[in-house]
Amino acid sequence: MYELKGINEECGIFGVWGHEKASELTYIALHSLQHRGQNGAGIVASNGEFLFGARGLGLLNEALSTEQVKSLKPFPNAIGHVRYATKTSSELANVQPFLFKSYSGDLGLAHNGNFTNAIHLRKALESEGSIFQTSSDIEVFAHLLKRSKSRNKKGKIKSALRQIKGAYAFAILHEDSLTVALDDHGVRPLMLGKIDGCWCVASETCAFSAIGAEYIRDLEPGELITISDEGIEYDRHSFVENPSMCSMEYIYFARADSEFRHHSTYRIRKALGEALSEEMNVDADIVIGVPDSSLAAARGYANKSGIPHEAGLLKNRYVGRTFITPGQEARERAVRMKLSPVRDIVEGKKIIVIDDSIVRGTTSKYIVKALRKAGAKEVHMGVSSPPLKHPCFYGIDVSTHAEIIASKKTTEEIRDEIGADSLTYLSVGKMHEVYHSFGSRGQCDACFTGNYPIEVVDNVLPQVKEQKSKGV
Amino acid sequence: MYELKGINEECGIFGVWGHEKASELTYIALHSLQHRGQNGAGIVASNGEFLFGARGLGLLNEALSTEQVKSLKPFPNAIGHVRYATKTSSELANVQPFLFKSYSGDLGLAHNGNFTNAIHLRKALESEGSIFQTSSDIEVFAHLLKRSKSRNKKGKIKSALRQIKGAYAFAILHEDSLTVALDDHGVRPLMLGKIDGCWCVASETCAFSAIGAEYIRDLEPGELITISDEGIEYDRHSFVENPSMCSMEYIYFARADSEFRHHSTYRIRKALGEALSEEMNVDADIVIGVPDSSLAAARGYANKSGIPHEAGLLKNRYVGRTFITPGQEARERAVRMKLSPVRDIVEGKKIIVIDDSIVRGTTSKYIVKALRKAGAKEVHMGVSSPPLKHPCFYGIDVSTHAEIIASKKTTEEIRDEIGADSLTYLSVGKMHEVYHSFGSRGQCDACFTGNYPIEVVDNVLPQVKEQKSKGV
């Protein structure tokens, strides 16, 4: 579905300290985080003295060979990363974790998010003699860290973090410690877990399930945690706290079995579907969800409305190539290869289709058409989130402004474009209600409302930033 | 899931005559049939005079390059094949369709199924001077065809088919015609469709949906159809008719949106789940299905029993590598990478898990354990088919007898092995009832009952046959 949506998560991270199978656990954890990044992966591990690493392009099993993972076997401390890449940044040098070798101690860095003052920082650093070899925010952070005047590692990290604006979850590996930190809005998720008595961290709790770790708790905005052979040390790098967790993590990105504050995404999505059913007054015979990410919302809708839930749309598990032949007919054939209706379920029915979001509207248009062709009498589209209208500067790659249908069209115009009998979005208020009911202390809704909680200093989209500083 | 099950469909075929985009349609159709074979794919096309082909190992997009498919663009007639391979037969020479060049006319052959007298025929042919370069049944058929004394193509085909015992669906491409045939028990499926006025055939109707063709009807057991520029000609190669369609196609193999006699597999599976709920008297809080193939049965069970249906188990869409480290712990980690429970759905609940079949029992065992670990109070396993006990000689690769748990253990012993609170299989009688309600005139149940409807002359499993005649 990822490729159809045009909206992508930009990373997943994992770290573990002091476990005899650190690199193996990291590999398994990264596998479970694969949905957060499919363009590159890496692991950096430490034996307590030096750091060693391996990284590559593509899906995890393409990026890292068994031999590479085995070569890191003796190291009990490790961080790992899976990466989503925009076209302008798809090269090995940008794949994380970064590993900086130094006579005064090695450094491994992985992060999830986006700095909103990276260009500003970069220019300042360059004017002081810093050299950049990649377009990654990580490299900016490494320079800040290196140039800090603090005497100890933690002081350097805090001083570096304080200069950064934006959204980030960081994993910082030194030979003798693993430090993790979250920006003071807590936009990106980071979870704390424990396995066989050893501390671990991950972007999502599904990584803990995959390795058999216990999920302890979510990191707090502004929190900074240091894990070492001495144990765990809780601290903060910022005492301001404006909780603004990314709404899209709940709606679309996180795996359904991942938990936030001990509530599964599945349950949250179901609740979004229930909420939508209260705002969407449509009579129908069946409710169907767009597989896979919208099935929970559809189930919630069905439960609440009492309309039966059916699997009226199926997704082909195999990825196909599209033949670029001219004409509308060929483009439709391509999307038909991915989603297909079950005729004898939809034939003659009034249908409510639940999707978690609409970006460009092309898939919705196909779905409506396909369901009608399969005999549906009516097709009503329900979206379990508000209209997506604004780009994200905090680590989500949304197709450019021009391509986001709701940034240019009213709901009625969109309904007309996709050909549905009706179209209902969840309201922003209702959405926040749902989040609060699951214990959220504040969510970022910038992509729906345009209210950006963190200052956007550089004022350029991430893609553009990368293009500007494209390396070899 | 395929790799976990240990039970595999052995092929998918497609053919189209007289369409200007024949090779492109064939590629798209094969993509929709990918679940029927992931180890090789090929296309043979005809320009009315000569045949040309392309084939390769692996998934469709690995097996055939865009260039190869484009090179076949000018040819209006084509057949295609996706192939499942046992370890002993995984080489290019065995990938179908086969293409035989001859000064008296080229021949393209693709089939789905297994001959039960292949070794017998092979020895006879060898003693008459035939040479074999592969371990494929197709090559045996080609020799029978070539050696037939009939004057015309159809006569040769009929004479060759009459010498074969076993299960098969055939697509035979000559420069001037496409002939398709089904064995007289109709074990394997073959469907007739129409696109833009041109006839096409496919193992499943999902191929018709993918290309936008109309699904006309299922081929009858013993039927032989010839498609050419003159139109379509219906005929029979056998007048005996013992309809024995493979039950496993309904239970597990076919895509849920594929139809048989105009009923979707989804509906049939749902009905199997409903039937199971009548035979399984268990009180529970929720019903969950093992994704993806058992979700329809779970829904049927839930509807009939009134117990809520929830997505308590999730499947990771990415394929991972397993680290072979010794010990039970490592093996469990591997399966944990593929299936994970949603904790806050299952916690504290009495659960009914619906699976469509149990082969070795290892996955079931993991599922029960994982659900209990996630907090399930009770785990009852319901299987929407009878106990699988016997190997298949008609084109399904089941793990060897020794590995099929139900061939050695009673239901109670299996329940004990997998650790469930109860275990209920659907009865054979009930299963047939369901099939009849969807218009079936007879189903093969050999893997459940050991009653083989077609004589097994060679009396060796397909894997063994291939090993005996392994080529370069």
Add this chain to the structure above:
Amino acid sequence: MYELKGINEECGIFGVWGHEKASELTYIALHSLQHRGQNGAGIVASNGEFLFGARGLGLLNEALSTEQVKSLKPFPNAIGHVRYATKTSSELANVQPFLFKSYSGDLGLAHNGNFTNAIHLRKALESEGSIFQTSSDIEVFAHLLKRSKSRNKKGKIKSALRQIKGAYAFAILHEDSLTVALDDHGVRPLMLGKIDGCWCVASETCAFSAIGAEYIRDLEPGELITISDEGIEYDRHSFVENPSMCSMEYIYFARADSEFRHHSTYRIRKALGEALSEEMNVDADIVIGVPDSSLAAARGYANKSGIPHEAGLLKNRYVGRTFITPGQEARERAVRMKLSPVRDIVEGKKIIVIDDSIVRGTTSKYIVKALRKAGAKEVHMGVSSPPLKHPCFYGIDVSTHAEIIASKKTTEEIRDEIGADSLTYLSVGKMHEVYHSFGSRGQCDACFTGNYPIEVVDNVLPQVKEQKSKGV
């Protein structure tokens, strides 16, 4: 140089019986025969009961993995093959050795040469029910073998060989014997050797040097030798004998350290150069050879004439890609990447350049121009063989008739075309004198004279034959 010449040897074969390192020796021997075929390689080995094989496309190290060669380690009997492929036949199915599995005994086949009645035989076999899957002569031979009425293996082989016209060296592996045979004109070379008490055969003696075997003798035209655990058995399949060894093997193809009747190709080529110096009366300062194949002839010319021999032309050992940009300038840049003059050797000198043959003339033209640009005062071209005018039907791929410069132009016209001050070819008579002085009992000179010693039944060039019967 091969890629520049436009003239290619079509194969190399090797076989060994009863050696504990048979597959390893075969691999090493094929490596030394790599100059005889760079498009595919394979090994078939026998454990005395069954045959097993491995083959692939490309150079030896691409075609066969270490794992594949190791998998054949336990087998004491093996044959191997390296293959040159024309564009129309470059597919895996045509790579030798062929392995035919049969319930009455397996068969491995490798050959070097070309049948001149292959199409004739093929049509006859097809009319009797034979099926062909490749465009290889080998498959024709396999059918002849299979259909023979003789009671024993040797009888079958003789009967099959007697139906073939053309040039061939055969290695035939049965589970209990290795049979080798040469056509009754002895066009292609085949050598008998011994290693650690075991018999072996090879297209060239350089294979014996590579594995440390002793070179015993050349096979005779019409000879048939059977090697088994019982020892060696010398026989004949034909009692006609018209020795017509390929002249091009001496002039260009064979490795310089390979021996024929215990004389090295190096010595024969040197003698050709000496002979040329007697026929070419040119005064010059230095003699230079075109590397690598013409260095021996140049040395012979220098010795005989008393003119100093210098390395005035160097060859780049690395293979480069050519940029296809329009214009003469770009084409010249490409060839300049392969051959370069040593300026301070050639500057101000009258030069005799010795080449072993001229096919299209393009390289000669470049050489003359490059030497002049580097300051040569005069450039005289001497060719140590007669003008190449006619295509070969016996296993050499020469560019089509139209491209062979001497088939359309006189020597004076060629001289003018390549821009040399003079051009002298060795005469046919003088060439034969040289061969006789090295014990030759008769050489094929068809490519120079058009006198084809073996009937060309099909009357089509090998490339065309392959195109006609191109398979998947």
Add this chain to the structure above:
Amino acid sequence: MYELKGINEECGIFGVWGHEKASELTYIALHSLQHRGQNGAGIVASNGEFLFGARGLGLLNEALSTEQVKSLKPFPNAIGHVRYATKTSSELANVQPFLFKSYSGDLGLAHNGNFTNAIHLRKALESEGSIFQTSSDIEVFAHLLKRSKSRNKKGKIKSALRQIKGAYAFAILHEDSLTVALDDHGVRPLMLGKIDGCWCVASETCAFSAIGAEYIRDLEPGELITISDEGIEYDRHSFVENPSMCSMEYIYFARADSEFRHHSTYRIRKALGEALSEEMNVDADIVIGVPDSSLAAARGYANKSGIPHEAGLLKNRYVGRTFITPGQEARERAVRMKLSPVRDIVEGKKIIVIDDSIVRGTTSKYIVKALRKAGAKEVHMGVSSPPLKHPCFYGIDVSTHAEIIASKKTTEEIRDEIGADSLTYLSVGKMHEVYHSFGSRGQCDACFTGNYPIEVVDNVLPQVKEQKSKGV
């Protein structure tokens, strides 16, 4: 031969300014310099405003795709690099040219050589906040350049160069100029050329021949040249001058057609062979050279001594895999695959074998043995350079001290080890005489004498340096 020798050149560079086919010329030039580095290659090109690059691992045609080279087509200014890598540094991040993107202007860097104070500089830079991502000297230089206080580019370059000790030839590409520089001992070669009115530079003149450029002159030690749209500007970064050109470039590395001060390496090597014949008083029937690098010296020896020169040893052009089976026999088989004697040339003869150098002695040992086995009566080894005894710190990778046979053994002991009848090395004095006769103003002979002309500050071998700072 490179892989046999255990002594490797560490790089080749090329640059061109203002030519419409800059990237294409660079590619062709790098192809001709391939012998100077086979482990990686890259090109960085400039459009006058920004720099863009492409690089990869392996031989040129593996490292750079046609698409990559084409993508640089519009840029009229380019530098390129081929790289040799030790095992510890074989990763993409180390492949040159390096490209540093900066808001104040991009920078492309390529070099040939080795800094002898790199670790010293690195530690100092790190203590001032510099971050290193690779183990390359280039990165050290980039930091020096960036941190220089000079106002203009040339001032920065001079200031950076003055801090470096060691041997280097540099190509520095800014958007508006190409600067090249040689260390003040001129250890590594760098040549100035001209093509179609545009200036170009290359490690060897063979690159000029390949692209059709005119060879102007060698750069002087300490020279610094800036090429821009304004023309060429000659300058110096050092006024000290201690010409110490690497002797091994003449003896072994440079291509035979490359020229130094307008004398070809071929001529210099021939003169070394002539000189050796004066010092080696051995009576023999023939002189043979070890192909390819020693053929010129052998010819010189033969001319001077009057003993005939023959091609008694042949080299297989194809690279083979070695089977690692235990025992001396297997190791010998491996080397036999690469070099083979021509039996009827060497049989019964007293032979003088000329090699240009002996590193470990293993190849020499094999050669003597193989010649004796082929029937040689006597084998005398002549080496056209003095005994190689000391490691190189200036850009040549010699096997570690322990492996250099002459560092531990006397000439007589080496003779005994390799089994020759006599062994004669060229004397150091005689070698210098030859160089002076070709206009050399001073040669480095540190590997023969241990007199290192440039201070070795870090006192570690290059391999060790790289290991210390190994990156991801």
